[in-house]
Amino acid sequence: QRTECPAPHDLEIELTRSSVDTLIRFLRSCSRMAHSQEKLIADVRTMLSDTTLVGSGEPGTFGHERTDHGSTDLRGLAGQLSHADRPTESSGLRGGASTKTLTTWHASEEDQRAAQAAQRELIDRRSGMGRPFKLITAATDFGRRIWKVRCDDRLYRLGLAPVVQCTPSGGPSGSLEDGKAVEIDQNGSSSTFHPLRGGCGRVLHDGFLSQSEQLHLIALVEDSMRGMYHQVYEGAQTSFAAGAASAKKQLGSMGVALVDEIIRRVMDTIKRDFGISQIFSAGLLFSRIWEDALIPADGMDAQPGHRYWNTHVDKANRASYDYSALLYLNSHCREASGTCIFDGITQPHFDGGLFSWMDAASDLTVEPRKGRLLTFTGGLENVHRITKVTRGTRYVIGMWFTCHEELRYVDALSAETQTKSEFLTDTARILQGVDDNGRVSIAPHPQVQRFVEEDRPLPVAPNRKGTQRSKKEGVPTIPPRRKGATRSHQEGVPAVPPRQKRQTRSQQEDLPTAPPRRNGALETQQNLKGEAEIALSGDVSQNSSPDYSYGLNDDLSFEEALNAYQTALRKYDEMYGLGVDNSEADLAVTQLHAESSRESSSNSIELLQISDEVKAANDNILKQPLSQKVNYDGKFERKDCGYPGITAKECVKERGCRWDDTKINVPWCFAS
Ligand SMILES: O=C(O)CCC(=O)C(=O)O
Ligand SMILES: [Fe+2]
Numbered sequence: 001q002r003t004e005c006p007a008p009h010d011l012e013i014e015l016t017r018s019s020v021d022t023l024i025r026f027l028r029s030c031s032r033m034a035h036s037q038e039k040l041i042a043d044v045r046t047m048l049s050d051t052t053l054v055g056s057g058e059p060g061t062f063g064h065e066r067t068d069h070g071s072t073d074l075r076g077l078a079g080q081l082s083h084a085d086r087p088t089e090s091s092g093l094r095g096g097a098s099t100k101t102l103t104t105w106h107a108s109e110e111d112q113r114a115a116q117a118a119q120r121e122l123i124d125r126r127s128g129m130g131r132p133f134k135l136i137t138a139a140t141d142f143g144r145r146i147w148k149v150r151c152d153d154r155l156y157r158l159g160l161a162p163v164v165q166c167t168p169s170g171g172p173s174g175s176l177e178d179g180k181a182v183e184i185d186q187n188g189s190s191s192t193f194h195p196l197r198g199g200c201g202r203v204l205h206d207g208f209l210s211q212s213e214q215l216h217l218i219a220l221v222e223d224s225m226r227g228m229y230h231q232v233y234e235g236a237q238t239s240f241a242a243g244a245a246s247a248k249k250q251l252g253s254m255g256v257a258l259v260d261e262i263i264r265r266v267m268d269t270i271k272r273d274f275g276i277s278q279i280f281s282a283g284l285l286f287s288r289i290w291e292d293a294l295i296p297a298d299g300m301d302a303q304p305g306h307r308y309w310n311t312h313v314d315k316a317n318r319a320s321y322d323y324s325a326l327l328y329l330n331s332h333c334r335e336a337s338g339t340c341i342f343d344g345i346t347q348p349h350f351d352g353g354l355f356s357w358m359d360a361a362s363d364l365t366v367e368p369r370k371g372r373l374l375t376f377t378g379g380l381e382n383v384h385r386i387t388k389v390t391r392g393t394r395y396v397i398g399m400w401f402t403c404h405e406e407l408r409y410v411d412a413l414s415a416e417t418q419t420k421s422e423f424l425t426d427t428a429r430i431l432q433g434v435d436d437n438g439r440v441s442i443a444p445h446p447q448v449q450r451f452v453e454e455d456r457p458l459p460v461a462p463n464r465k466g467t468q469r470s471k472k473e474g475v476p477t478i479p480p481r482r483k484g485a486t487r488s489h490q491e492g493v494p495a496v497p498p499r500q501k502r503q504t505r506s507q508q509e510d511l512p513t514a515p516p517r518r519n520g521a522l523e524t525q526q527n528l529k530g531e532a533e534i535a536l537s538g539d540v541s542q543n544s545s546p547d548y549s550y551g552l553n554d555d556l557s558f559e560e561a562l563n564a565y566q567t568a569l570r571k572y573d574e575m576y577g578l579g580v581d582n583s584e585a586d587l588a589v590t591q592l593h594a595e596s597s598r599e600s601s602s603n604s605i606e607l608l609q610i611s612d613e614v615k616a617a618n619d620n621i622l623k624q625p626l627s628q629k630v631n632y633d634g635k636f637e638r639k640d641c642g643y644p645g646i647t648a649k650e651c652v653k654e655r656g657c658r659w660d661d662t663k664i665n666v667p668w669c670f671a672s
Contacts, residue, residue, distance in 0.1 A: 106159060184196075209327070236295040238290075
């Protein structure tokens, strides 16, 4: 029953008029289509990475530099880019650290090291094969289950001072043993209101989403990930930082409203369960994991060495993560049961992908189900992992919350507040022909497109020596990354691995090289299927040797990085004759979570009822097609001048309107 992926133009039209289940059908059938541009992207990448282009003496190509492309433009460009979800400038940097040298996720390198060391030591102790586990498949009659666990307060003591009535602490869990979770019996009435007040723990809620919300969220995840590259390294995960201000473009106004509503509800739930008065949103990540058989040809290792099943502690990797929430959009199903529908379109099952908290003596393993919410404190008491997805597609929304207003998630909108790695990666992506929505498959960079339209070969330099040398010397590779995509927040792994100290080569020679392509997915698949089988027969272990790739090295200064790219950009423009289209760079962007300020004034905790009325009201908002996207401030709104399917010629010649099909979710034929 799989639908065919329509042509890009038809898809855009479908998206504005289809019902949500049709929408999911289309989106899912198109989700692996980015490889259609593979050749083009590979060529551009090679061109950009070939160091022999620089100063190669080809007259007229790089012979002179234009001077009208100052740093302002580049910063404007950088401003369009999203950043990964990292602490903001106001995150309490110590010791006079500036954004220039900000390379850690914690307030100082010292804290970062301490956090990583604690995580590493814990993973060492808790990993290994054959750990017993208890599998939780159902909530109780109360629709939820609650476990207390003794806080490990080492991470909560780092950085900013603990916030009373929020930062998890010993609380009433004083009698608990280390690393041993105890389920709360909800028949005992005293525990039903703020069962975990002050302490650490975990809560499972079922029925958190209505059917309509669940469908819309799957559609939203798929829609936001269109044209994205896929993280592939022994498994394929696509992540989208939906909390970034720039992500609003992908989400659309409906999507933003839906996500806001979900975050608000999750926050209320955490406040109630943990008995806290105030928390702030610290990040939001959509995640889609495919079984290996679905891995498309354009997958690449964009977060070097990152495996989505690595054991980790959320707060060890992001100082701001005091509370974590995972909201599952579809359900696990054991293949062996013979009842699974892995290719279901709107309600697809998956196998593998079980979630586990790893306690001292055993794992507490949860089966993800659609509408199931897990919340837990972010510290070392909640070290966790998931198993590899062996069948189907798994969708989850991760949300993180902080007790510190200073650490709340604020989109970094300027180059100054991006880390170098992020800046480099994003800029490389832009240069490689990704439009300002980051959709490679739909609209390559107009300058690159020209070569395609005119059927001219891309100017790829013949000499590949540079690429080879780079590989040999271990110079990192930088794949394109789209706006909103993030590097892993699970680990302190920089998106770009530590760079070699620059030698006497020119800056341009340090430009990134194309990432190596992975093959051998098949082999991995069989391997991991075997492992998954083991998992289901009593062992959810996956990593016999835990992988530590936490790095702090990032030794190119920000200014150096900026200069290198500025130069590259100039060369690029020189070559293609056009500047990068910056026209929407200054879009006024408002914060996604403006409601949090409202939050701060309210100190009361109300018993949350996710009533059917609330869900129904929310469903009503969602009645409109998902993709009728509205510009944030109306400034760049295009007045539709055509009809679905109008051609460029009709539009311009017959209607006298303007045509621009390089942007999506806006009319291509429009009057300005
Ligand atoms: O996908 C999951 O169930 C867990 C993801 C997770 O632990 C994380 O993103 O921090
Ligand atoms: Fe996590």
